[in-house]
């Protein structure tokens with residue numbers, strides 16, 4: 118088979134030890150469900166993020182769903198959420214028949230604007246029960262202000278840290294500020310198990326409850342006894358084996374993503390037409406994707422130009438309040454995420470990229486600028 122020369126946005130990058138761990142899972146015949154690799158993977162997340170409890174699941178979307186279910190979010194409840202995010206962040210609200218209330222971004226973090234959060238709480242038709250805040254592209258939202266506001270109003274803080282594993286705010290890991298945090302191991306994330314997610318919490322009882330729902334809500338009996346319904350959301354031992362191997366290289370992957378960002382900044386930083394996604398002064402992101410905006414140039418033209426050279430790039434997330442699905446949804450907007458969507462582009466940022474490849478992409482972009 119010919120090696121593909123396409124430059125992808127964020128392809129999987131194996132550590133080299135995955136097959137070893139998979140083989141050991143096969144030897145023990147713990148294939149699925151669960152097994153010792155699942156526990157190991159959960160422990161490695163607890164260690165890396167300094168969080169006491171973790172639950173390995175089939176996806177981050179499933180993890181968010183369980184978070185809402187365990188918190189008793191149900192029909193008619195209002196759940197505040199970042200508008201500038203991926204749908205996987207939001208669909209769990211709909212699974213619970215709850216009502217999303219979208220909040221726009223600020224320009225200093227590109228993430229949820231704390232001032233608008235306060236406004237949304239004031240204007241909500243009834244008291245919101247929870248907030249799902251997303252740390253986009255691996256960069257933290259203003260977690261200090263956001264957690265203070267949630268505390269003051271008795272609103273559960275859930276962090277969608279699907280893209281921000283290893284990012285920190287004032288030295289504390291993203292995903293560990295709220296009652297629940299969620300990480301994703303989907304194929305394009307900074308680490309991948311081919312597909313998977315992790316739910317973390319400082320509360321053992323809540324993780325125990327989520328584990329109960331994740332395995333069909335079986336009561337304690339030798340036969341199958343049910344007083345509640347659950348889901349089939351647990352991660353298999355084989356995928357967890359991949360996760361254990363991936364966790365060994367988390368620090369190296371973050372360092373490389375940040376380096377790729379620095380390379381792009383060296384190449385494009387003094388082009389006045391270009392602004393990179395900012396980083397809050399007290400935060401350190403994982404720079405999952407290098408993203409930027411163009412002042413006057415249409416990013417779609419640049420995307421097509423890169424495509425001609427077999428280079429993948431992508432528009433920024435289209436805000437939820439602009440999605441046809443949420444035409445009539447509650448929202449507080451200030452135009453920021455819409456502008457970012459219209460002017461922005463995600464650049465190839467895979468950790469196997471060389472400096473030469475970053476230069477190649479950058480040169481094409483400079484050529485394509487007006």
Ligand SMILES: *Cc1c(COP(=O)(O)O)cnc(C)c1O
Pocket residue numbers: 175176177178179202203204205206251277279280300301302303313314
């Ligand atoms: C990838 C992603 C998700 C969903 O993760 P899955 O593991 O694919 O379910 C949710 N939110 C954000 C912001 C993501 O980037």
